[in-house]
Amino acid sequence: TGTAKKTEGEQPSKETAIRVPNPHLQKMKEDVLYHLALGTGTHNLPALFGDVKFVCTGGSPLRMKAFITSIAKEMAIGSPACDLPNICAATDRYAMYKAGPVLALSHGIGMSSIATMLHELIKLLHHAKCSNVIIIRIGTSGGIGLEPGSVVITKQAVNASFKPQLEQMVLGKSVLRNTDLDEKLAEELLECGKELHQFNTVIGNTMCTLDFYEGQARLDGAICSYTEEDKMKYLKAAHEAGVRNIEMESAIVAAMCNLSGIKGAVVCVTLLNRLQGDQITSSHEALVEYEERPQKLVGQFLKKRLGGK
Ligand code: URA
Numbered sequence: 653t654g655t656a657k658k659t660e661g662e663q664p665s666k667e668t669a670i671r672v673p674n675p676h677l678q679k680m681k682e683d684v685l686y687h688l689a690l691g692t693g694t695h696n697l698p699a700l701f702g703d704v705k706f707v708c709t710g711g712s713p714l715r716m717k718a719f720i721t722s723i724a725k726e727m728a729i730g731s732p733a734c735d736l737p738n739i740c741a742a743t744d745r746y747a748m749y750k751a752g753p754v755l756a757l758s759h760g761i762g763m764s765s766i767a768t769m770l771h772e773l774i775k776l777l778h779h780a781k782c783s784n785v786i787i788i789r790i791g792t793s794g795g796i797g798l799e800p801g802s803v804v805i806t807k808q809a810v811n812a813s814f815k816p817q818l819e820q821m822v823l824g825k826s827v828l829r830n831t832d833l834d835e836k837l838a839e840e841l842l843e844c845g846k847e848l849h850q851f852n853t854v855i856g857n858t859m860c861t862l863d864f865y866e867g868q869a870r871l872d873g874a875i876c877s878y879t880e881e882d883k884m885k886y887l888k889a890a891h892e893a894g895v896r897n898i899e900m901e902s903a904i905v906a907a908m909c910n911l912s913g914i915k916g917a918v919v920c921v922t923l924l925n926r927l928q929g930d931q932i933t934s935s936h937e938a939l940v941e942y943e944e945r946p947q948k949l950v951g952q953f954l955k956k957r958l959g960g961k
Pocket of ligand 1: 792793794795864868898899900923
């Protein structure tokens with residue numbers, strides 16, 4: 653699954669190396685990346701992953717497999733007849749695939765699932781001595797005031813009070829982390845969306861919530877303690893604050909990329925317009941096509957960055 657381009661012991665330059673702001677890591681003889689079924693004692697991480705430059709992550713393992721298969725085909729990486737293996741096959745928590753410098757990795761649903769994966773991914777990239785890595789989440793979301801099927805590239809991930817910060821509880825105390833995403837990367841991705849001429853692509857703020865129902869002001873969950881009027885007022889206030897879509901992982905991507913010196917981006921298609929309803933009622937075919945849009949956009953980005961063969 654790829655070979656390291658750097659020689660043993662060679663360190664990437666400071667500006668571009670992966671930062672792991674954790675002094676305890678240096679004292680560990682071995683690091684077990686439990687949820688990825690990988691580790692420094694069991695795998696040669698620099699040889700396996702040292703050439704990784706792009707990590708694309710999405711909720712579903714199947715979507716990640718479809719994505720890497722199309723990227724490998726586009727880049728003429730590997731043989732078209734042979735299936736790319738799931739590198740994390742020894743666990744069913746996450747699935748990981750690699751095609752040349754591109755890693756595709758599933759993250760499950762929600763902030764706690766993606767945070768656990770990102771801790772281990774960032775350590776993996778650090779142990780593998782990777783440099784200049786970009787992480788892009790490709791996913792689905794609920795839109796606000798946009799035609800369904802539009803793709804939103806996140807400028808800032810905001811919380812339920814529309815503030816660009818993530819509250820992390822550390823030792824029982826609240827720590828606030830910055831959730832801005834890389835502006836230049838967002839602009840470059842917007843250009844890729846526009847070049848495709850296949851769907852509406854915008855840059856906007858993304859509200860990141862703890863759940864799909866009450867957290868996103870839906871009226872159709874098992875529990876709801878507000879009126880339709882309250883819901884509409886809240887969603888309109890979110891729109892006023894620059895929020896164009898709602899999902900459940902962007903704040904973690906932004907905060908963890910910022911802390912580890914990695915350029916991060918979030919590219920999500922909107923499955924519905926939340927000003928018109930709560931339930932996702934589009935046909936299966938329409939939803940499948942929508943879900944392919946962020947993959948197509950990031951495929952275009954990778955094609956330009958890597959050069960198709
Ligand atoms: N994902 C979400 O978190 N919300 C939606 O409305 C759709 C997809």
